[in-house]
Amino acid sequence: MDGGTEFVDGNALAGTLAEVFAVDVTAALARCGSCGETGPLAGLRVYGRAPGLVARCPGCESVVLRVNRGPGAAWLDLRGATCLRVDLPD
């Protein structure tokens, strides 16, 4: 990985996260724990190939989210995000 064009958008997280969450969270706003930039998960830079994905902040390249779909379980590491805002109908 040269960090150049070896990534796709956070849209590519949608399938794996839809296995975990009942709503689409790629449109949810996440705040980067390192630089504070806030934007949709869809705007993160996703490296790797499903089932193991690493999503980095487009502003500072810190890891915001990791997800790994293993046999019988999904591992979701959100420690790089300080906050996640999901719009929901009332």
Add this chain to the structure above:
Amino acid sequence: MAGTAVPGRLTWRVATLVDAVEETPTARTLVLEVPGWPGHLAGQHVDVRLTAEDGYRAQRSYSLAAPAKGDLVRITVQELADGEVSPYLVRGLSIGDPVELRGPVGGWFVWRPTDPSPVLLVAGGSGVVPLVAMVRARREAGVRTPFRLVYSVRSPGDRLYADELNRPEPGLDISYVYTRTTPEGWPAPPHRIGVPDVNSGGWPAEFEPACFVCGPTGFVEKVADILVALGHDPRRVRTERFGG
């Protein structure tokens, strides 16, 4: 698995290839029957999973190319010569064969016919797939939202959906950028997309268009930068990088 899905939570389903269209010598549209398909928005995608006899699995995302017709959905796959999955989907899968799929997914890179903003679509290569899905959704909804499409391709023969896009359509303007070979008598030499192409083929930033950019990662980077430099609000520039 079929029938056991909990609503809201996504699971893999088995789709069947029922029809196929050769778009170019290296790209094919697959018409897949997915029992119980819930419908989708233009711009959403599916994940496709292949499993080898030894259990090895490979998974890739493919944009939905058109509004669903009942249980029938379309994806268009561009073959990468050294690719793991795309050559099989373009040349290996036969009518009647099953393939595992999950979706529709993605709620960000989507266009809704109720959005009145003018729309700018900028496509590089197979990145045109979800953007043509938006053109088709516009047509199907019968709305007059003005659309512009800037489509960058290597050569005239690489254009996907060429016949459909050649037909004049009120409110849809298309401009082409050729990167390797142009049609005969084309006014510009082959070149990579630049500011003048996006400027003349797009909308002025003051019109506040919804911009959708899709294609290889390097292409999307460049176009997104150009749009922002031309004054478009970064929040109105939605991107879908295909990799590469």
